[in-house]
Amino acid sequence: MFAAAAAALDGQDPRGLFRNGAGATEANWVAQILCCTQALAACAVLGDLIEGPLTIAGYSVGELAAWGCAGVLSVEATLRLARRRAVEMDRATGPGFGLAFVRGLRRTFVDALCARFDAEVSIINPGEAYVLGGERQSLEALCEQARLGGASRVGLLPVHVPSHTSRLAPASVEFQAALDAERLGFIRPDTELLSGIDGSRVTDLHAGTRKLAAQVSRTILWSDCMSSCIEAGSTVFLELGPGRGLADIIVGAHPEVQARSLDEFRTLAGVRSWVRKALEK
Template identity: 50%
Template sequence: MTLAILCSGQGRQHRKMFALTGDAPEAEQLFKHAATLLGGRDPRDFVRREPDETLHSNRAGQVLCTVQALAAAAALADAIPHGAIVAGYSVGEVAAWGVGGLFEPAATLDLVVRRAEAMDAATRAGDGLIFVRGLSREDVDRICAHHGAAVAIVNPGDAFVIGGNREALNKVAADAEAMNASRIVGLPVQVASHTERLAKASVAFRQVLRAASVAFPPAAGARVLSGIDGASVMSAGTGLDKLAAQISQTVQWASCLQACVEAGATVFLELGPGSALSRMIADVRPDLPARSLDDFRSLQGVRAWLARQLAA
């Protein structure tokens, strides 16, 4: 049996997101390092005390989601088998490089801060994202082209994240509703991630990555996937090119999940926050066990579930 680890993106931060990882001794140094990136505020206190607007701000959101993934991987290191497949959704792809052993954990957190800074510098006021389900890709592309928006993420089951300025997104939402889209939701993200509006951020982040230390191939034999095409990272240089390009190119998440299955993944564990990614697997491949850390009450429960599934 082969484990696929899914690293969540922004938008699902919540007050109890560190309920399982917050007390893990293996993660203590990660939380301390993350605090230095949050103005001295411990992430575990940050999520409990800060207002929702701050919790979902770009820089804070990227740090919080990344430290959660890294903390979970550190706490569960004894239960994660050699040769796991690792994929990350949006900023979760940077976390995936850390979870997969390509980046050192502390360096991963430093990199997501630089990523967030590059994105904020390139972002225009009023930019954001919406979610649309129930239309074909052709229809979504046509609506986006008409209003100056773009598909940011392709999810399974005719589900799309769309980026642009607020006026364009409102028009896309109105057209999608008129075309009987089954779901239209504004997302708590203030950047048009994974669209050409952030082209300058891709260039800036690639410059940052030139100084990054990469352990390739990773010691634990992990297979890390690239978000823009679902392909395995086969070299550090090409992988870093794609990691930077992902900021301003469409994330093909449906292809990533399909690549996990084609690579032999039989068990899926989402590190959180939230359970959106594990639910996607449950929707498209209900025969494959898929859970998120948020589904469990303890790390021991996660370990027990992994042991059962991987032994099946």
């Protein structure tokens, strides 16, 4: 797996890039490959823990990783597609774009801010939390107005592509062509794979690829994905990382579930112990 990642990274070992810190991972194509590598590696070493129904959902490029974790795409294909996805996203936009987050405002107010500052809703998270895409200068002004409007949290994200907005429509077209060229496997038994743009279960893989390509330039309904997980009976959530933001999101929206991130643990043995105990409850 790490050899496949190194091939996608022009010969650079993904573990070495992680150790070198943020400066080595700032490039969009590098970051997307590393995100997928971590998820795939975690799934490979922890997948035997799950004996029974499993629901897999991926956030942004994590949805591509989810297809690999579900067994639909090979490791090599997943990492190859991660690079292609990032390259096409960069090509579809120029400098000066990015993402911002706003929390604690009504959707109608957020939509009005987007219309005023030529931005778009990129991701909808539970609890009135939104990621917005557009020109960074306009997003700065939007954030200031959001603060004045009573937002509980607001700020720019360290991302330089307006992901999941209509500006990336050309990237969706090119990514679809790349997906069409790959051989698809099968979703593993007892596994549900969710689509990010509507939270629905992927049952037709070819139709699913169209949604996977479309999410590059369409709003991700992460709140709907989490609702679908709850409706499917999910009670234990493990975020494969990097980061722990998604675990915090699901607990904030559904405090009755158990959720932790891989990044919270020092060892794989610790992860295994927590998962086993959580599933027994």
